[in-house]
Amino acid sequence: MHPTPTDGTRAGLADEFRRVRALTEHLCEPLAIEDYGLQVVPEASPPKWHLAHVSWFYETFLLMPSLDGYRPFDPRFAHLFNSYYEQTGSGFWPRAERGLLSRPRVEEVYDYRRHVDTAMLRLIECCDAERWPRVELRLRIGLNHEQQHQELLLTDIKRNLAHNPLRPAYRADLAAPAPGAPEPLNWVSFDGGLVEIGAGAEGFAYDNERPRHRVFLEPFALADRLVSNAEFLAFVEDGGYHDPAHWLSDGWARVRAEGWEAPLYWERVDGRWQTLTLGGMRPLDPAEPVCHLSYYEADAYASWAGKSLPTEAQWEHAAAGVALAGNFLDSGLLHPRPARGSGIRQLFGDLWEWTASAYLAYPGYRAPGGAIGEYNGKFMCNQMVLRGGSCVSSRDHLRLSYRNFFYPHERWQFKGFRLAEVE
């Protein structure tokens, strides 16, 4: 699957479109009809909503403005399946109530997808040359957008099923590796200095990765792998969740208000730690990277360990020479795996890494105009940057300069962290 295909022909893009659309539906195959509408918390949207929303995106930003004579599948869907675009004029159904709609039915949502698919392929084929550059750019955004929702589809399914005391698995057939011990953690040093980060002018990138710009870094070191379950368990067993000395003030308030005792999905059953995966409950593997934790927990661990988290500039500088490879959605594991080998690793794939950087504009950043400009810029407050992709990200969706962002308390994504140190 290649949303940024090398040949760049319309036929190549049409092919890409078909593959991205098919993967979304493939990911839904293990679901029961009953699972499609489920939303147990505001942030974890129902699968049905994701299926429809990514289609609405093409309809709104491509078909309506650029395909002459296009008629929307159902004009009322604009209101139901807009996520947060204030400027499209439709308004949007409240995020927290996406699970309160039994209609359109699942089958109707798949009909909607078919309707959009047909029109999109016609647009790709028939669009005149004048309009094509804008169509092509928006199509690439649309494909990347759908890939982001493929990741959310899986994280949201995990979250929504986890609420059920019957503990249903998304896929009962996933292979579970034998638990083991983590490899030793080593440190890798970097000189820092005046470095460049961000996406250059060429190629596809989101607006928030630009402009490429210079940053000065003091000498620093990074851990060569993610923090493991074994290491995080030592923090838990040292009373880490009960000692405010380690925590940010807002983090401690959250620990108390929500009764956190361990990362999300950890459960102590008969005195032994287990964790919920997309393949069901499993014993906690000490060697695996610790997963599903908030920025607050990552920061508290770092504080307890006398270290810090990397900034996004440190991370990007360190990752600049590393091959963009790892345990992505493409591996089919749907779960992080233990670090193996040597040298700095797990920078890409396995888990998104919390950085110590707030999600803010790069110097000289300007959000694009219009509703599509709401994609990234309007979230530049109160969130922290994560880097590197996860075991449920598509490899070809990622870039070295890719900036993900979440609120510091959020835990339901596949997130972990790596230690850093300024010398």
Added chain:
Amino acid sequence: MHPTPTDGTRAGLADEFRRVRALTEHLCEPLAIEDYGLQVVPEASPPKWHLAHVSWFYETFLLMPSLDGYRPFDPRFAHLFNSYYEQTGSGFWPRAERGLLSRPRVEEVYDYRRHVDTAMLRLIECCDAERWPRVELRLRIGLNHEQQHQELLLTDIKRNLAHNPLRPAYRADLAAPAPGAPEPLNWVSFDGGLVEIGAGAEGFAYDNERPRHRVFLEPFALADRLVSNAEFLAFVEDGGYHDPAHWLSDGWARVRAEGWEAPLYWERVDGRWQTLTLGGMRPLDPAEPVCHLSYYEADAYASWAGKSLPTEAQWEHAAAGVALAGNFLDSGLLHPRPARGSGIRQLFGDLWEWTASAYLAYPGYRAPGGAIGEYNGKFMCNQMVLRGGSCVSSRDHLRLSYRNFFYPHERWQFKGFRLAEVE
């Protein structure tokens, strides 16, 4: 359908059991799989939950204690499908989160029903004579319980679908009568005096209808029919929802907090009032009794009209000589119909009537012991009595002495009211 069959044989009861069970499933036939899990407000449970809960009731109060060797379909269901019985030991899944469970799937819930059906019929057939009296009593309670949930099934489906802006109908094939003008309202006088109300010792009745006892009534008069949409509209158009002078203090607070402007399901579309029914949106019929309102609205209207609401003793005394007939679930209309004819009417069926009586124990009332004793007694606070049944109640579920009860702000049941006056 006769939950209290006249022959009283086991075969008759088995037959009755089959008919009640079948009706529940019949009511679900128009549903899509997606509708079964829907719950948009805490009080309106998903159809799937009702289907399972009524089965759990038999399992818990009949099969587990009285059928030797019975094995529950899934022991975890006790927690999921208990409604509020604190003393069964299972605890219960939070009421507000009944819609947050995509599993068991609909098909599995029907399997659960089959499992319980088979065991119940064996119990009815094979129960020894010593245990039979208690089994028979609990079976009658179980059948009545399921009938109550048949009504809730319909009111909850209406409520849950109404939240959807696509305005789906539960059944698009329901006949809608032509709107008309209401018949004139007349008053019927009663002498009162020392009268008796409540269920006597014979026959099936809920505990809260007993003991039968004497009540003194001042002379009073009742309206001969329910208040109509036309009459209630006059209150609305007179600014009734904007003048605190008519309202109880708690009612006015509710009007303000929730922005009430009319009864539930009334909508003003292009300057004309419409109302949502189980058959979809319809123009408001002036002749129909006004429906889906809270006690606060009924009381405010009565206050505005210079009248009052009947007490439950007045109502029962007035209804004592009237045939228990009317527009029940059995008519298939699933909606109230205009009063026709003469004399006091609509006492039974069409709509539950709010009374001016708080739901409290009759003198000498004692709740039965054990978990089944939680059925009625523990709700004797903060609720008001409603009488007479509705267009979604089974006729043979009703009795003259039947006491329904809801919180004064609740509107989603089929409720209306009748005016009264003490002379």
Added chain:
Amino acid sequence: MHPTPTDGTRAGLADEFRRVRALTEHLCEPLAIEDYGLQVVPEASPPKWHLAHVSWFYETFLLMPSLDGYRPFDPRFAHLFNSYYEQTGSGFWPRAERGLLSRPRVEEVYDYRRHVDTAMLRLIECCDAERWPRVELRLRIGLNHEQQHQELLLTDIKRNLAHNPLRPAYRADLAAPAPGAPEPLNWVSFDGGLVEIGAGAEGFAYDNERPRHRVFLEPFALADRLVSNAEFLAFVEDGGYHDPAHWLSDGWARVRAEGWEAPLYWERVDGRWQTLTLGGMRPLDPAEPVCHLSYYEADAYASWAGKSLPTEAQWEHAAAGVALAGNFLDSGLLHPRPARGSGIRQLFGDLWEWTASAYLAYPGYRAPGGAIGEYNGKFMCNQMVLRGGSCVSSRDHLRLSYRNFFYPHERWQFKGFRLAEVE
């Protein structure tokens, strides 16, 4: 102090007015300036607010309509010191925010009282004969209203100071009797039958006590005294607050949500129960009537004890032949005292008694028109009736037919209960 003086002359009423006004201020003498503005929960208003509100009542219902040329002290006070009268046109400052006003200062509120006092005495003296009957009636209502607020002043001071971990006493000089054992509890039987309750047409009474009417009572028995701390402690120690079997459903929800373990103001210090009084912390006296509990707790105790609570009709019938005497505000104890002597006692004074009756209109009740009609009628929903007055009620404020009412969860008034039984 006699708000319903026997001579009935204007001079007598002026005298009465002076005495009621002086008592309010006398009750505030032990307060620090800092205490006057305190409100820790919405229901417990600050002393400053009570001082001003009762004055606003005279200003609004007597001086503005009936004293020619009267100029309000500050026209903005109408908004600040109206409690809940929707029809006066001023609106009202939110109840929960009465403690958020540091101005007017305490001294200014006393100036406001002086201003109203002067005008009121002029009105009483100079009102023409035509207006006098209405003025006289409203004056009596105003005096009774201020007496009610004298009781609230003390209950609210107790509640507000109790929030402070320094545990300040309202009056450190109150005598505390030596703890003792309760006298044995005996039962008194009543034949019931057709009896009359409510206030007759003569003399001052609130609208909600009328009309006097007939009620039929089954034979019943009442305990001859209030339930004691010793008896209630047995319920606590039997795990009463941890067993849902005893509780109304709404009561159990409240127990869980608020973590109730004992009546309000009970505290276990070093393994021994203490209770907060207006004179500070004291060891719990087993002989004293149990105090500061909700309807839910009274009902749960009765259920645990296999008894019930009296209805208001039972109570009034039983109290009809008993002298209206007991431990009122006039005793200066500001706390209930143990039952002493024999025969049915503690019906009046000591503690308001929760009844099993919802606060509803008597047959044929009509609320008076206009804003003053909001005094009682608009609260006839969701509350329960209490009878008999308390140790912080003025004796001459009470009547046999007096109906007090509170929400079933409220505990901060001086409330207890007596057991009943229908035979």
Added chain:
Amino acid sequence: MHPTPTDGTRAGLADEFRRVRALTEHLCEPLAIEDYGLQVVPEASPPKWHLAHVSWFYETFLLMPSLDGYRPFDPRFAHLFNSYYEQTGSGFWPRAERGLLSRPRVEEVYDYRRHVDTAMLRLIECCDAERWPRVELRLRIGLNHEQQHQELLLTDIKRNLAHNPLRPAYRADLAAPAPGAPEPLNWVSFDGGLVEIGAGAEGFAYDNERPRHRVFLEPFALADRLVSNAEFLAFVEDGGYHDPAHWLSDGWARVRAEGWEAPLYWERVDGRWQTLTLGGMRPLDPAEPVCHLSYYEADAYASWAGKSLPTEAQWEHAAAGVALAGNFLDSGLLHPRPARGSGIRQLFGDLWEWTASAYLAYPGYRAPGGAIGEYNGKFMCNQMVLRGGSCVSSRDHLRLSYRNFFYPHERWQFKGFRLAEVE
């Protein structure tokens, strides 16, 4: 007043201590006793609490550990007047309930201050040489801490009095300048490059200002003065508060949830804008810098104007060559004043300036150990940096490297902003 006195002798410090303590009390002189306990929102603490809390700080961090034989004024005050230090062992009274304590009385809090003053002066005089360096450092922190609370005292008094519809002024005698037109806004360019920011190793600074470190800046320009009321009014009148296109997502949510239509304290009276000051209501002066707005509003304005906000590094670099002078608390105006003159100005004083920088650790930052280490580090999440001090900051409390921080929605401090641009 000089908390960092040049002579550095103990006598100098004792003098400094006396002056800081006296200023706090001087600022309270205009208050009524009733004002001392007022808290209308959780973030605006009562004056009484500030008076006691700053004293508790000396008691906890200086007197208890370092003055032999010191006995606390009242050991229970540790719980009442600790703000948020989790590691002192006392716990702390909930921030939102600081206004719910009428005791200790104001007079007792002043007695507490006297008690601490006496002991502190003894400690300064008698501390042995070995302990002195730590005592001296903590004393400087304590004095700076009290200065911070002097500013909060004024912002909180403003906030708390503003809730009162009587609109009381803190000081009715403040001079109000005549409204005028703002001077033209000009831009000042900076080359950027590799610059240094932060506090060096010498002299007093908070931990969060260190270490001094290098930052690379692209060329940029800053406006030469703060944005004026006239300019911000153009945004308001252009519908700025009603167009989501300008707003951060979290900002727009806040605008909607709280109904913002203009900066805090702006009020439209009879069609003309007024604003509340510590001297009472005044007509809005077009020339004054706009004040009391959130980061969201500053950012929305910048977005509307096609500009941005400065980062803290840009700000500090630009301010490095500018004299630390301006309109501080020392001027006695207690309100910002219009920019006058030429060149870049208003960098110091008038209003804290929102920057585009999140409040995060400088590279290599380490929080000090123990409870006093909770002063700054634990707040490094979810807040934005403000720079430059305000009209209610003491001039000698400020430094070029001083970092203030607040949540982006908070408005009650004296905050404004300046536009920036990256070229």
